[in-house]
Amino acid sequence: MERRAFISGLALLAVGCSSRRSDITVGSKNFTEQLILGEIISQYLAATCHVPVDDRFYLAGTYICHQALLAGRIDTYVEYTGTALAAVLKQKYSGDPAAVYDEVKSEYHSRFNLDVMPPLGFNNSFAMVMRGSDARRMGLTRLSQLAPFAPAMKLGVGYEFLERQDGYKGLISTYDLKFAEAPRVMDLGLLYRALENRSVDIVAGSNTDGLIAALGLVVLDDDNHYFPPYDAVPIARPELFARFPSAQAALNRLAGRISADEMRKMNYQVDGQKMDATKVAREWLGAQGLVREQR
Numbered sequence: 001m002e003r004r005a006f007i008s009g010l011a012l013l014a015v016g017c018s019s020r021r022s023d024i025t026v027g028s029k030n031f032t033e034q035l036i037l038g039e040i041i042s043q044y045l046a047a048t049c050h051v052p053v054d055d056r057f058y059l060a061g062t063y064i065c066h067q068a069l070l071a072g073r074i075d076t077y078v079e080y081t082g083t084a085l086a087a088v089l090k091q092k093y094s095g096d097p098a099a100v101y102d103e104v105k106s107e108y109h110s111r112f113n114l115d116v117m118p119p120l121g122f123n124n125s126f127a128m129v130m131r132g133s134d135a136r137r138m139g140l141t142r143l144s145q146l147a148p149f150a151p152a153m154k155l156g157v158g159y160e161f162l163e164r165q166d167g168y169k170g171l172i173s174t175y176d177l178k179f180a181e182a183p184r185v186m187d188l189g190l191l192y193r194a195l196e197n198r199s200v201d202i203v204a205g206s207n208t209d210g211l212i213a214a215l216g217l218v219v220l221d222d223d224n225h226y227f228p229p230y231d232a233v234p235i236a237r238p239e240l241f242a243r244f245p246s247a248q249a250a251l252n253r254l255a256g257r258i259s260a261d262e263m264r265k266m267n268y269q270v271d272g273q274k275m276d277a278t279k280v281a282r283e284w285l286g287a288q289g290l291v292r293e294q295r
Contacts, residue, residue: 024049024240024247027065027074028057031188032270032277033124033208033263037078039281040254041234045076047291048250061160062087069237070112076236076251080124082228084108084116084235086166093166093228097123100229108235115238115248118255119231122208122263126166126227127219129205131195135218142223143175146202150177156200158188166228168204174226192217208260210268232258257288 024045028038038057046053056074059065062083068074084104085091089111093100105116128143135141138149161167161183168183184200191203192211205212205219207230212219234251241248266284269275285291 023052023054024076024244025054025056025074027059027068027077028055029062029065029077030058030060032210032267033206034078035277036263036266036270036281037120037232039277040258040285041076041078041251043278043281043285044250044254044290045244045247047285048246049244051244069114069235072237072239075240076234078120078232079116079235080230080232081119082125082166082230083164084233085228087160087164090165097229097231101231101233104233113238115236115241117234117236117251119233120254121256121258122232122260124230124232124260124263125207125222126161126230127205127207127209127212128171128202128222129192129195129209129212129217129219130202131198132216132218134201135220140218140220142221143226144223146220147176147178150179153179153201154181154199155179155183156191156194156203157183157185158191158204159185161204166226171204171226174224208263208267210264210266210271213264214268214272232263253290258284 026038026042026045028034035057038055042053042055056068059068062079065077065079066088069077081097081100081104082093085093085100089104089107091103095103101119108114108116130140140146140149157168162185171177184194186194191205192209192215194200195203195217196215207219211217234254236251262284266280269280270277282291
């Protein structure tokens with residue numbers, strides 16, 4: 001992806017970048033939110049360290065991103081604490097969001113020698129999403145109400161959801177769900193289109209998906225608290241900070257800056273308004289005072 005030459009960093013974070021290696025590589029998974037977050041990280045590190053930053057976006061799911069990080073093919077990407085806990089560490093949710101973050105941070109350091117940075121500020125939990133008209137007709141607001149209706153409903157999920165410890169099997173067990181057929185597995189970007197054209201009746205989406213409000217969809221409340229917290233956190237190789245010390249300060253400065261509402265808005269700008277993710281990320285960084293345009 002073409003590097004944004006017009007971005008420059010704040011002088012406060014410009015000090016401390018090493019020149020031992022000329023670039024940084026940022027990865028992302030293969031859905032809109034990840035692309036936006038990848039752009040934010042990429043543009044901000046380029047502005048902060050004043051070096052070219054390579055983008056390796058659309059790296060499929062968690063496993064591919066994690067392996068790319070371990071192998072040194074990327075230096076950082078954004079993960080979610082619940083995903084890290086269940087899909088990578090193979091552990092069950094057993095605490096509040098802060099406890100989950102602390103456990104992930106500690107285990108990633110001891111097992112993988114990877115640094116888990118402070119949360120960006122929003123929780124992107126899995127969300128079971130229905131058409132608003134159907135939810136109102138059935139009187140559904142909570143997942144615990146779904147079981148009597150599930151046998152007549154078709155479920156759509158992303159590829160990882162079937163196999164994850166915090167995915168399909170635990171969901172149907174927790175809420176005693178039996179759907180009309182086996183889940184229809186598809187790319188995450190197609191879930192809401194399938195819901196809109198009635199190929200499926202309920203999907204395993206994400207809490208910050210911008211199309212939920214735009215399409216008049218409804219999220220059923222996870223009232224049995226099946227899904228763990230999914231706080232968005234950058235994960236980085238320590239070598240990144242050894243090469244570019246101010247990169248660590250940059251990622252720390254992003255902590256707590258992105259609210260769930262802001263993330264939904266940015267997701268909708270890309271998915272609903274068809275804005276380029278590069279532009280959406282640049283505008284957010286500018287609004288935060290983290291980068292400025294060269295004129």
